[in-house]
Amino acid sequence: MLEAHRVYLAEEGSGGARADLRSTDLAGANLAEADLRKARMHRAVLSGADLTRANLRHATLIGADLRRARLRNAELSSVRLSGGILAEADLAGARLANADLEFALFMGANLAGARLRRADLSGANLDTSDLRGADLRAANLRGASLRGARLDRADLREARLGGAFLIGASIRNADLRGAYLRIAKLDGADLSGADLTGAEGVTAEQIDTARRDDRTRLPQSHAPRR
Numbered sequence: 001m002l003e004a005h006r007v008y009l010a011e012e013g014s015g016g017a018r019a020d021l022r023s024t025d026l027a028g029a030n031l032a033e034a035d036l037r038k039a040r041m042h043r044a045v046l047s048g049a050d051l052t053r054a055n056l057r058h059a060t061l062i063g064a065d066l067r068r069a070r071l072r073n074a075e076l077s078s079v080r081l082s083g084g085i086l087a088e089a090d091l092a093g094a095r096l097a098n099a100d101l102e103f104a105l106f107m108g109a110n111l112a113g114a115r116l117r118r119a120d121l122s123g124a125n126l127d128t129s130d131l132r133g134a135d136l137r138a139a140n141l142r143g144a145s146l147r148g149a150r151l152d153r154a155d156l157r158e159a160r161l162g163g164a165f166l167i168g169a170s171i172r173n174a175d176l177r178g179a180y181l182r183i184a185k186l187d188g189a190d191l192s193g194a195d196l197t198g199a200e201g202v203t204a205e206q207i208d209t210a211r212r213d214d215r216t217r218l219p220q221s222h223a224p225r226r
Contacts, residue, residue, distance in 0.1 A: 188209070
């Protein structure tokens with residue numbers, strides 16, 4: 001099947017056959033460096049699979065099970081993974097720009113250094129995930145749950161965080177310039193060294209529920225209580 005898919009990609013659809021792995025059980029499979037661009041993988045079971053450096057650009061994995069899968073440095077730009085299960089998956093350094101990750105489950109996942117620029121993570125569950133140094137610029141995180149997540153040094157410029165749950169999250173030295181934070185929950189979040197210059201929708205009351213230090217940069221309109 002993968003050989004036919006290789007021909008499909010090489011001949012731009014005029015030959016071979018597009019990989020159809022919908023609902024296929026691939027738990028624990030070795031797919032490291034596989035070229036699965038544009039593959040149909042809806043609801044596929046890939047728990048524990050090795051997809052290190054695999055190319056899944058424009059693939060469709062809606063509702064797929066990727067629990068504990070290895071996706072380090074994988075290419076997932078523009079992938080469709082809404083409702084996918086990626087709990088405890090390793091996505092360190094993965095490229096997920098413009099990905100559709102709406103309502104995906106990333107609890108405890110490793111996304112350190114992942115590139116998620118303009119990704120749609122609205123309603124996603126990222127509780128206790130590692131997003132240190134991740135590129136989330138202009139990402140849609142509306143209503144996402146990031147309880148206890150690690151976002152230290154993350155690039156969250158212009159990210160949409162309206163209604164997001166950042167309770168107890170570590171956001172130290174993160175860049176939140178121009179981010180939208182209306183009714184985001186910041187209770188117990190650590191904003192030490194974070195830059196919120198130009199952040200929109202954030203109130204003094206929200207800031208007061210979070211921890212900060214002398215290096216925290218707040219919107220100019222704010223004079224929060226200490």
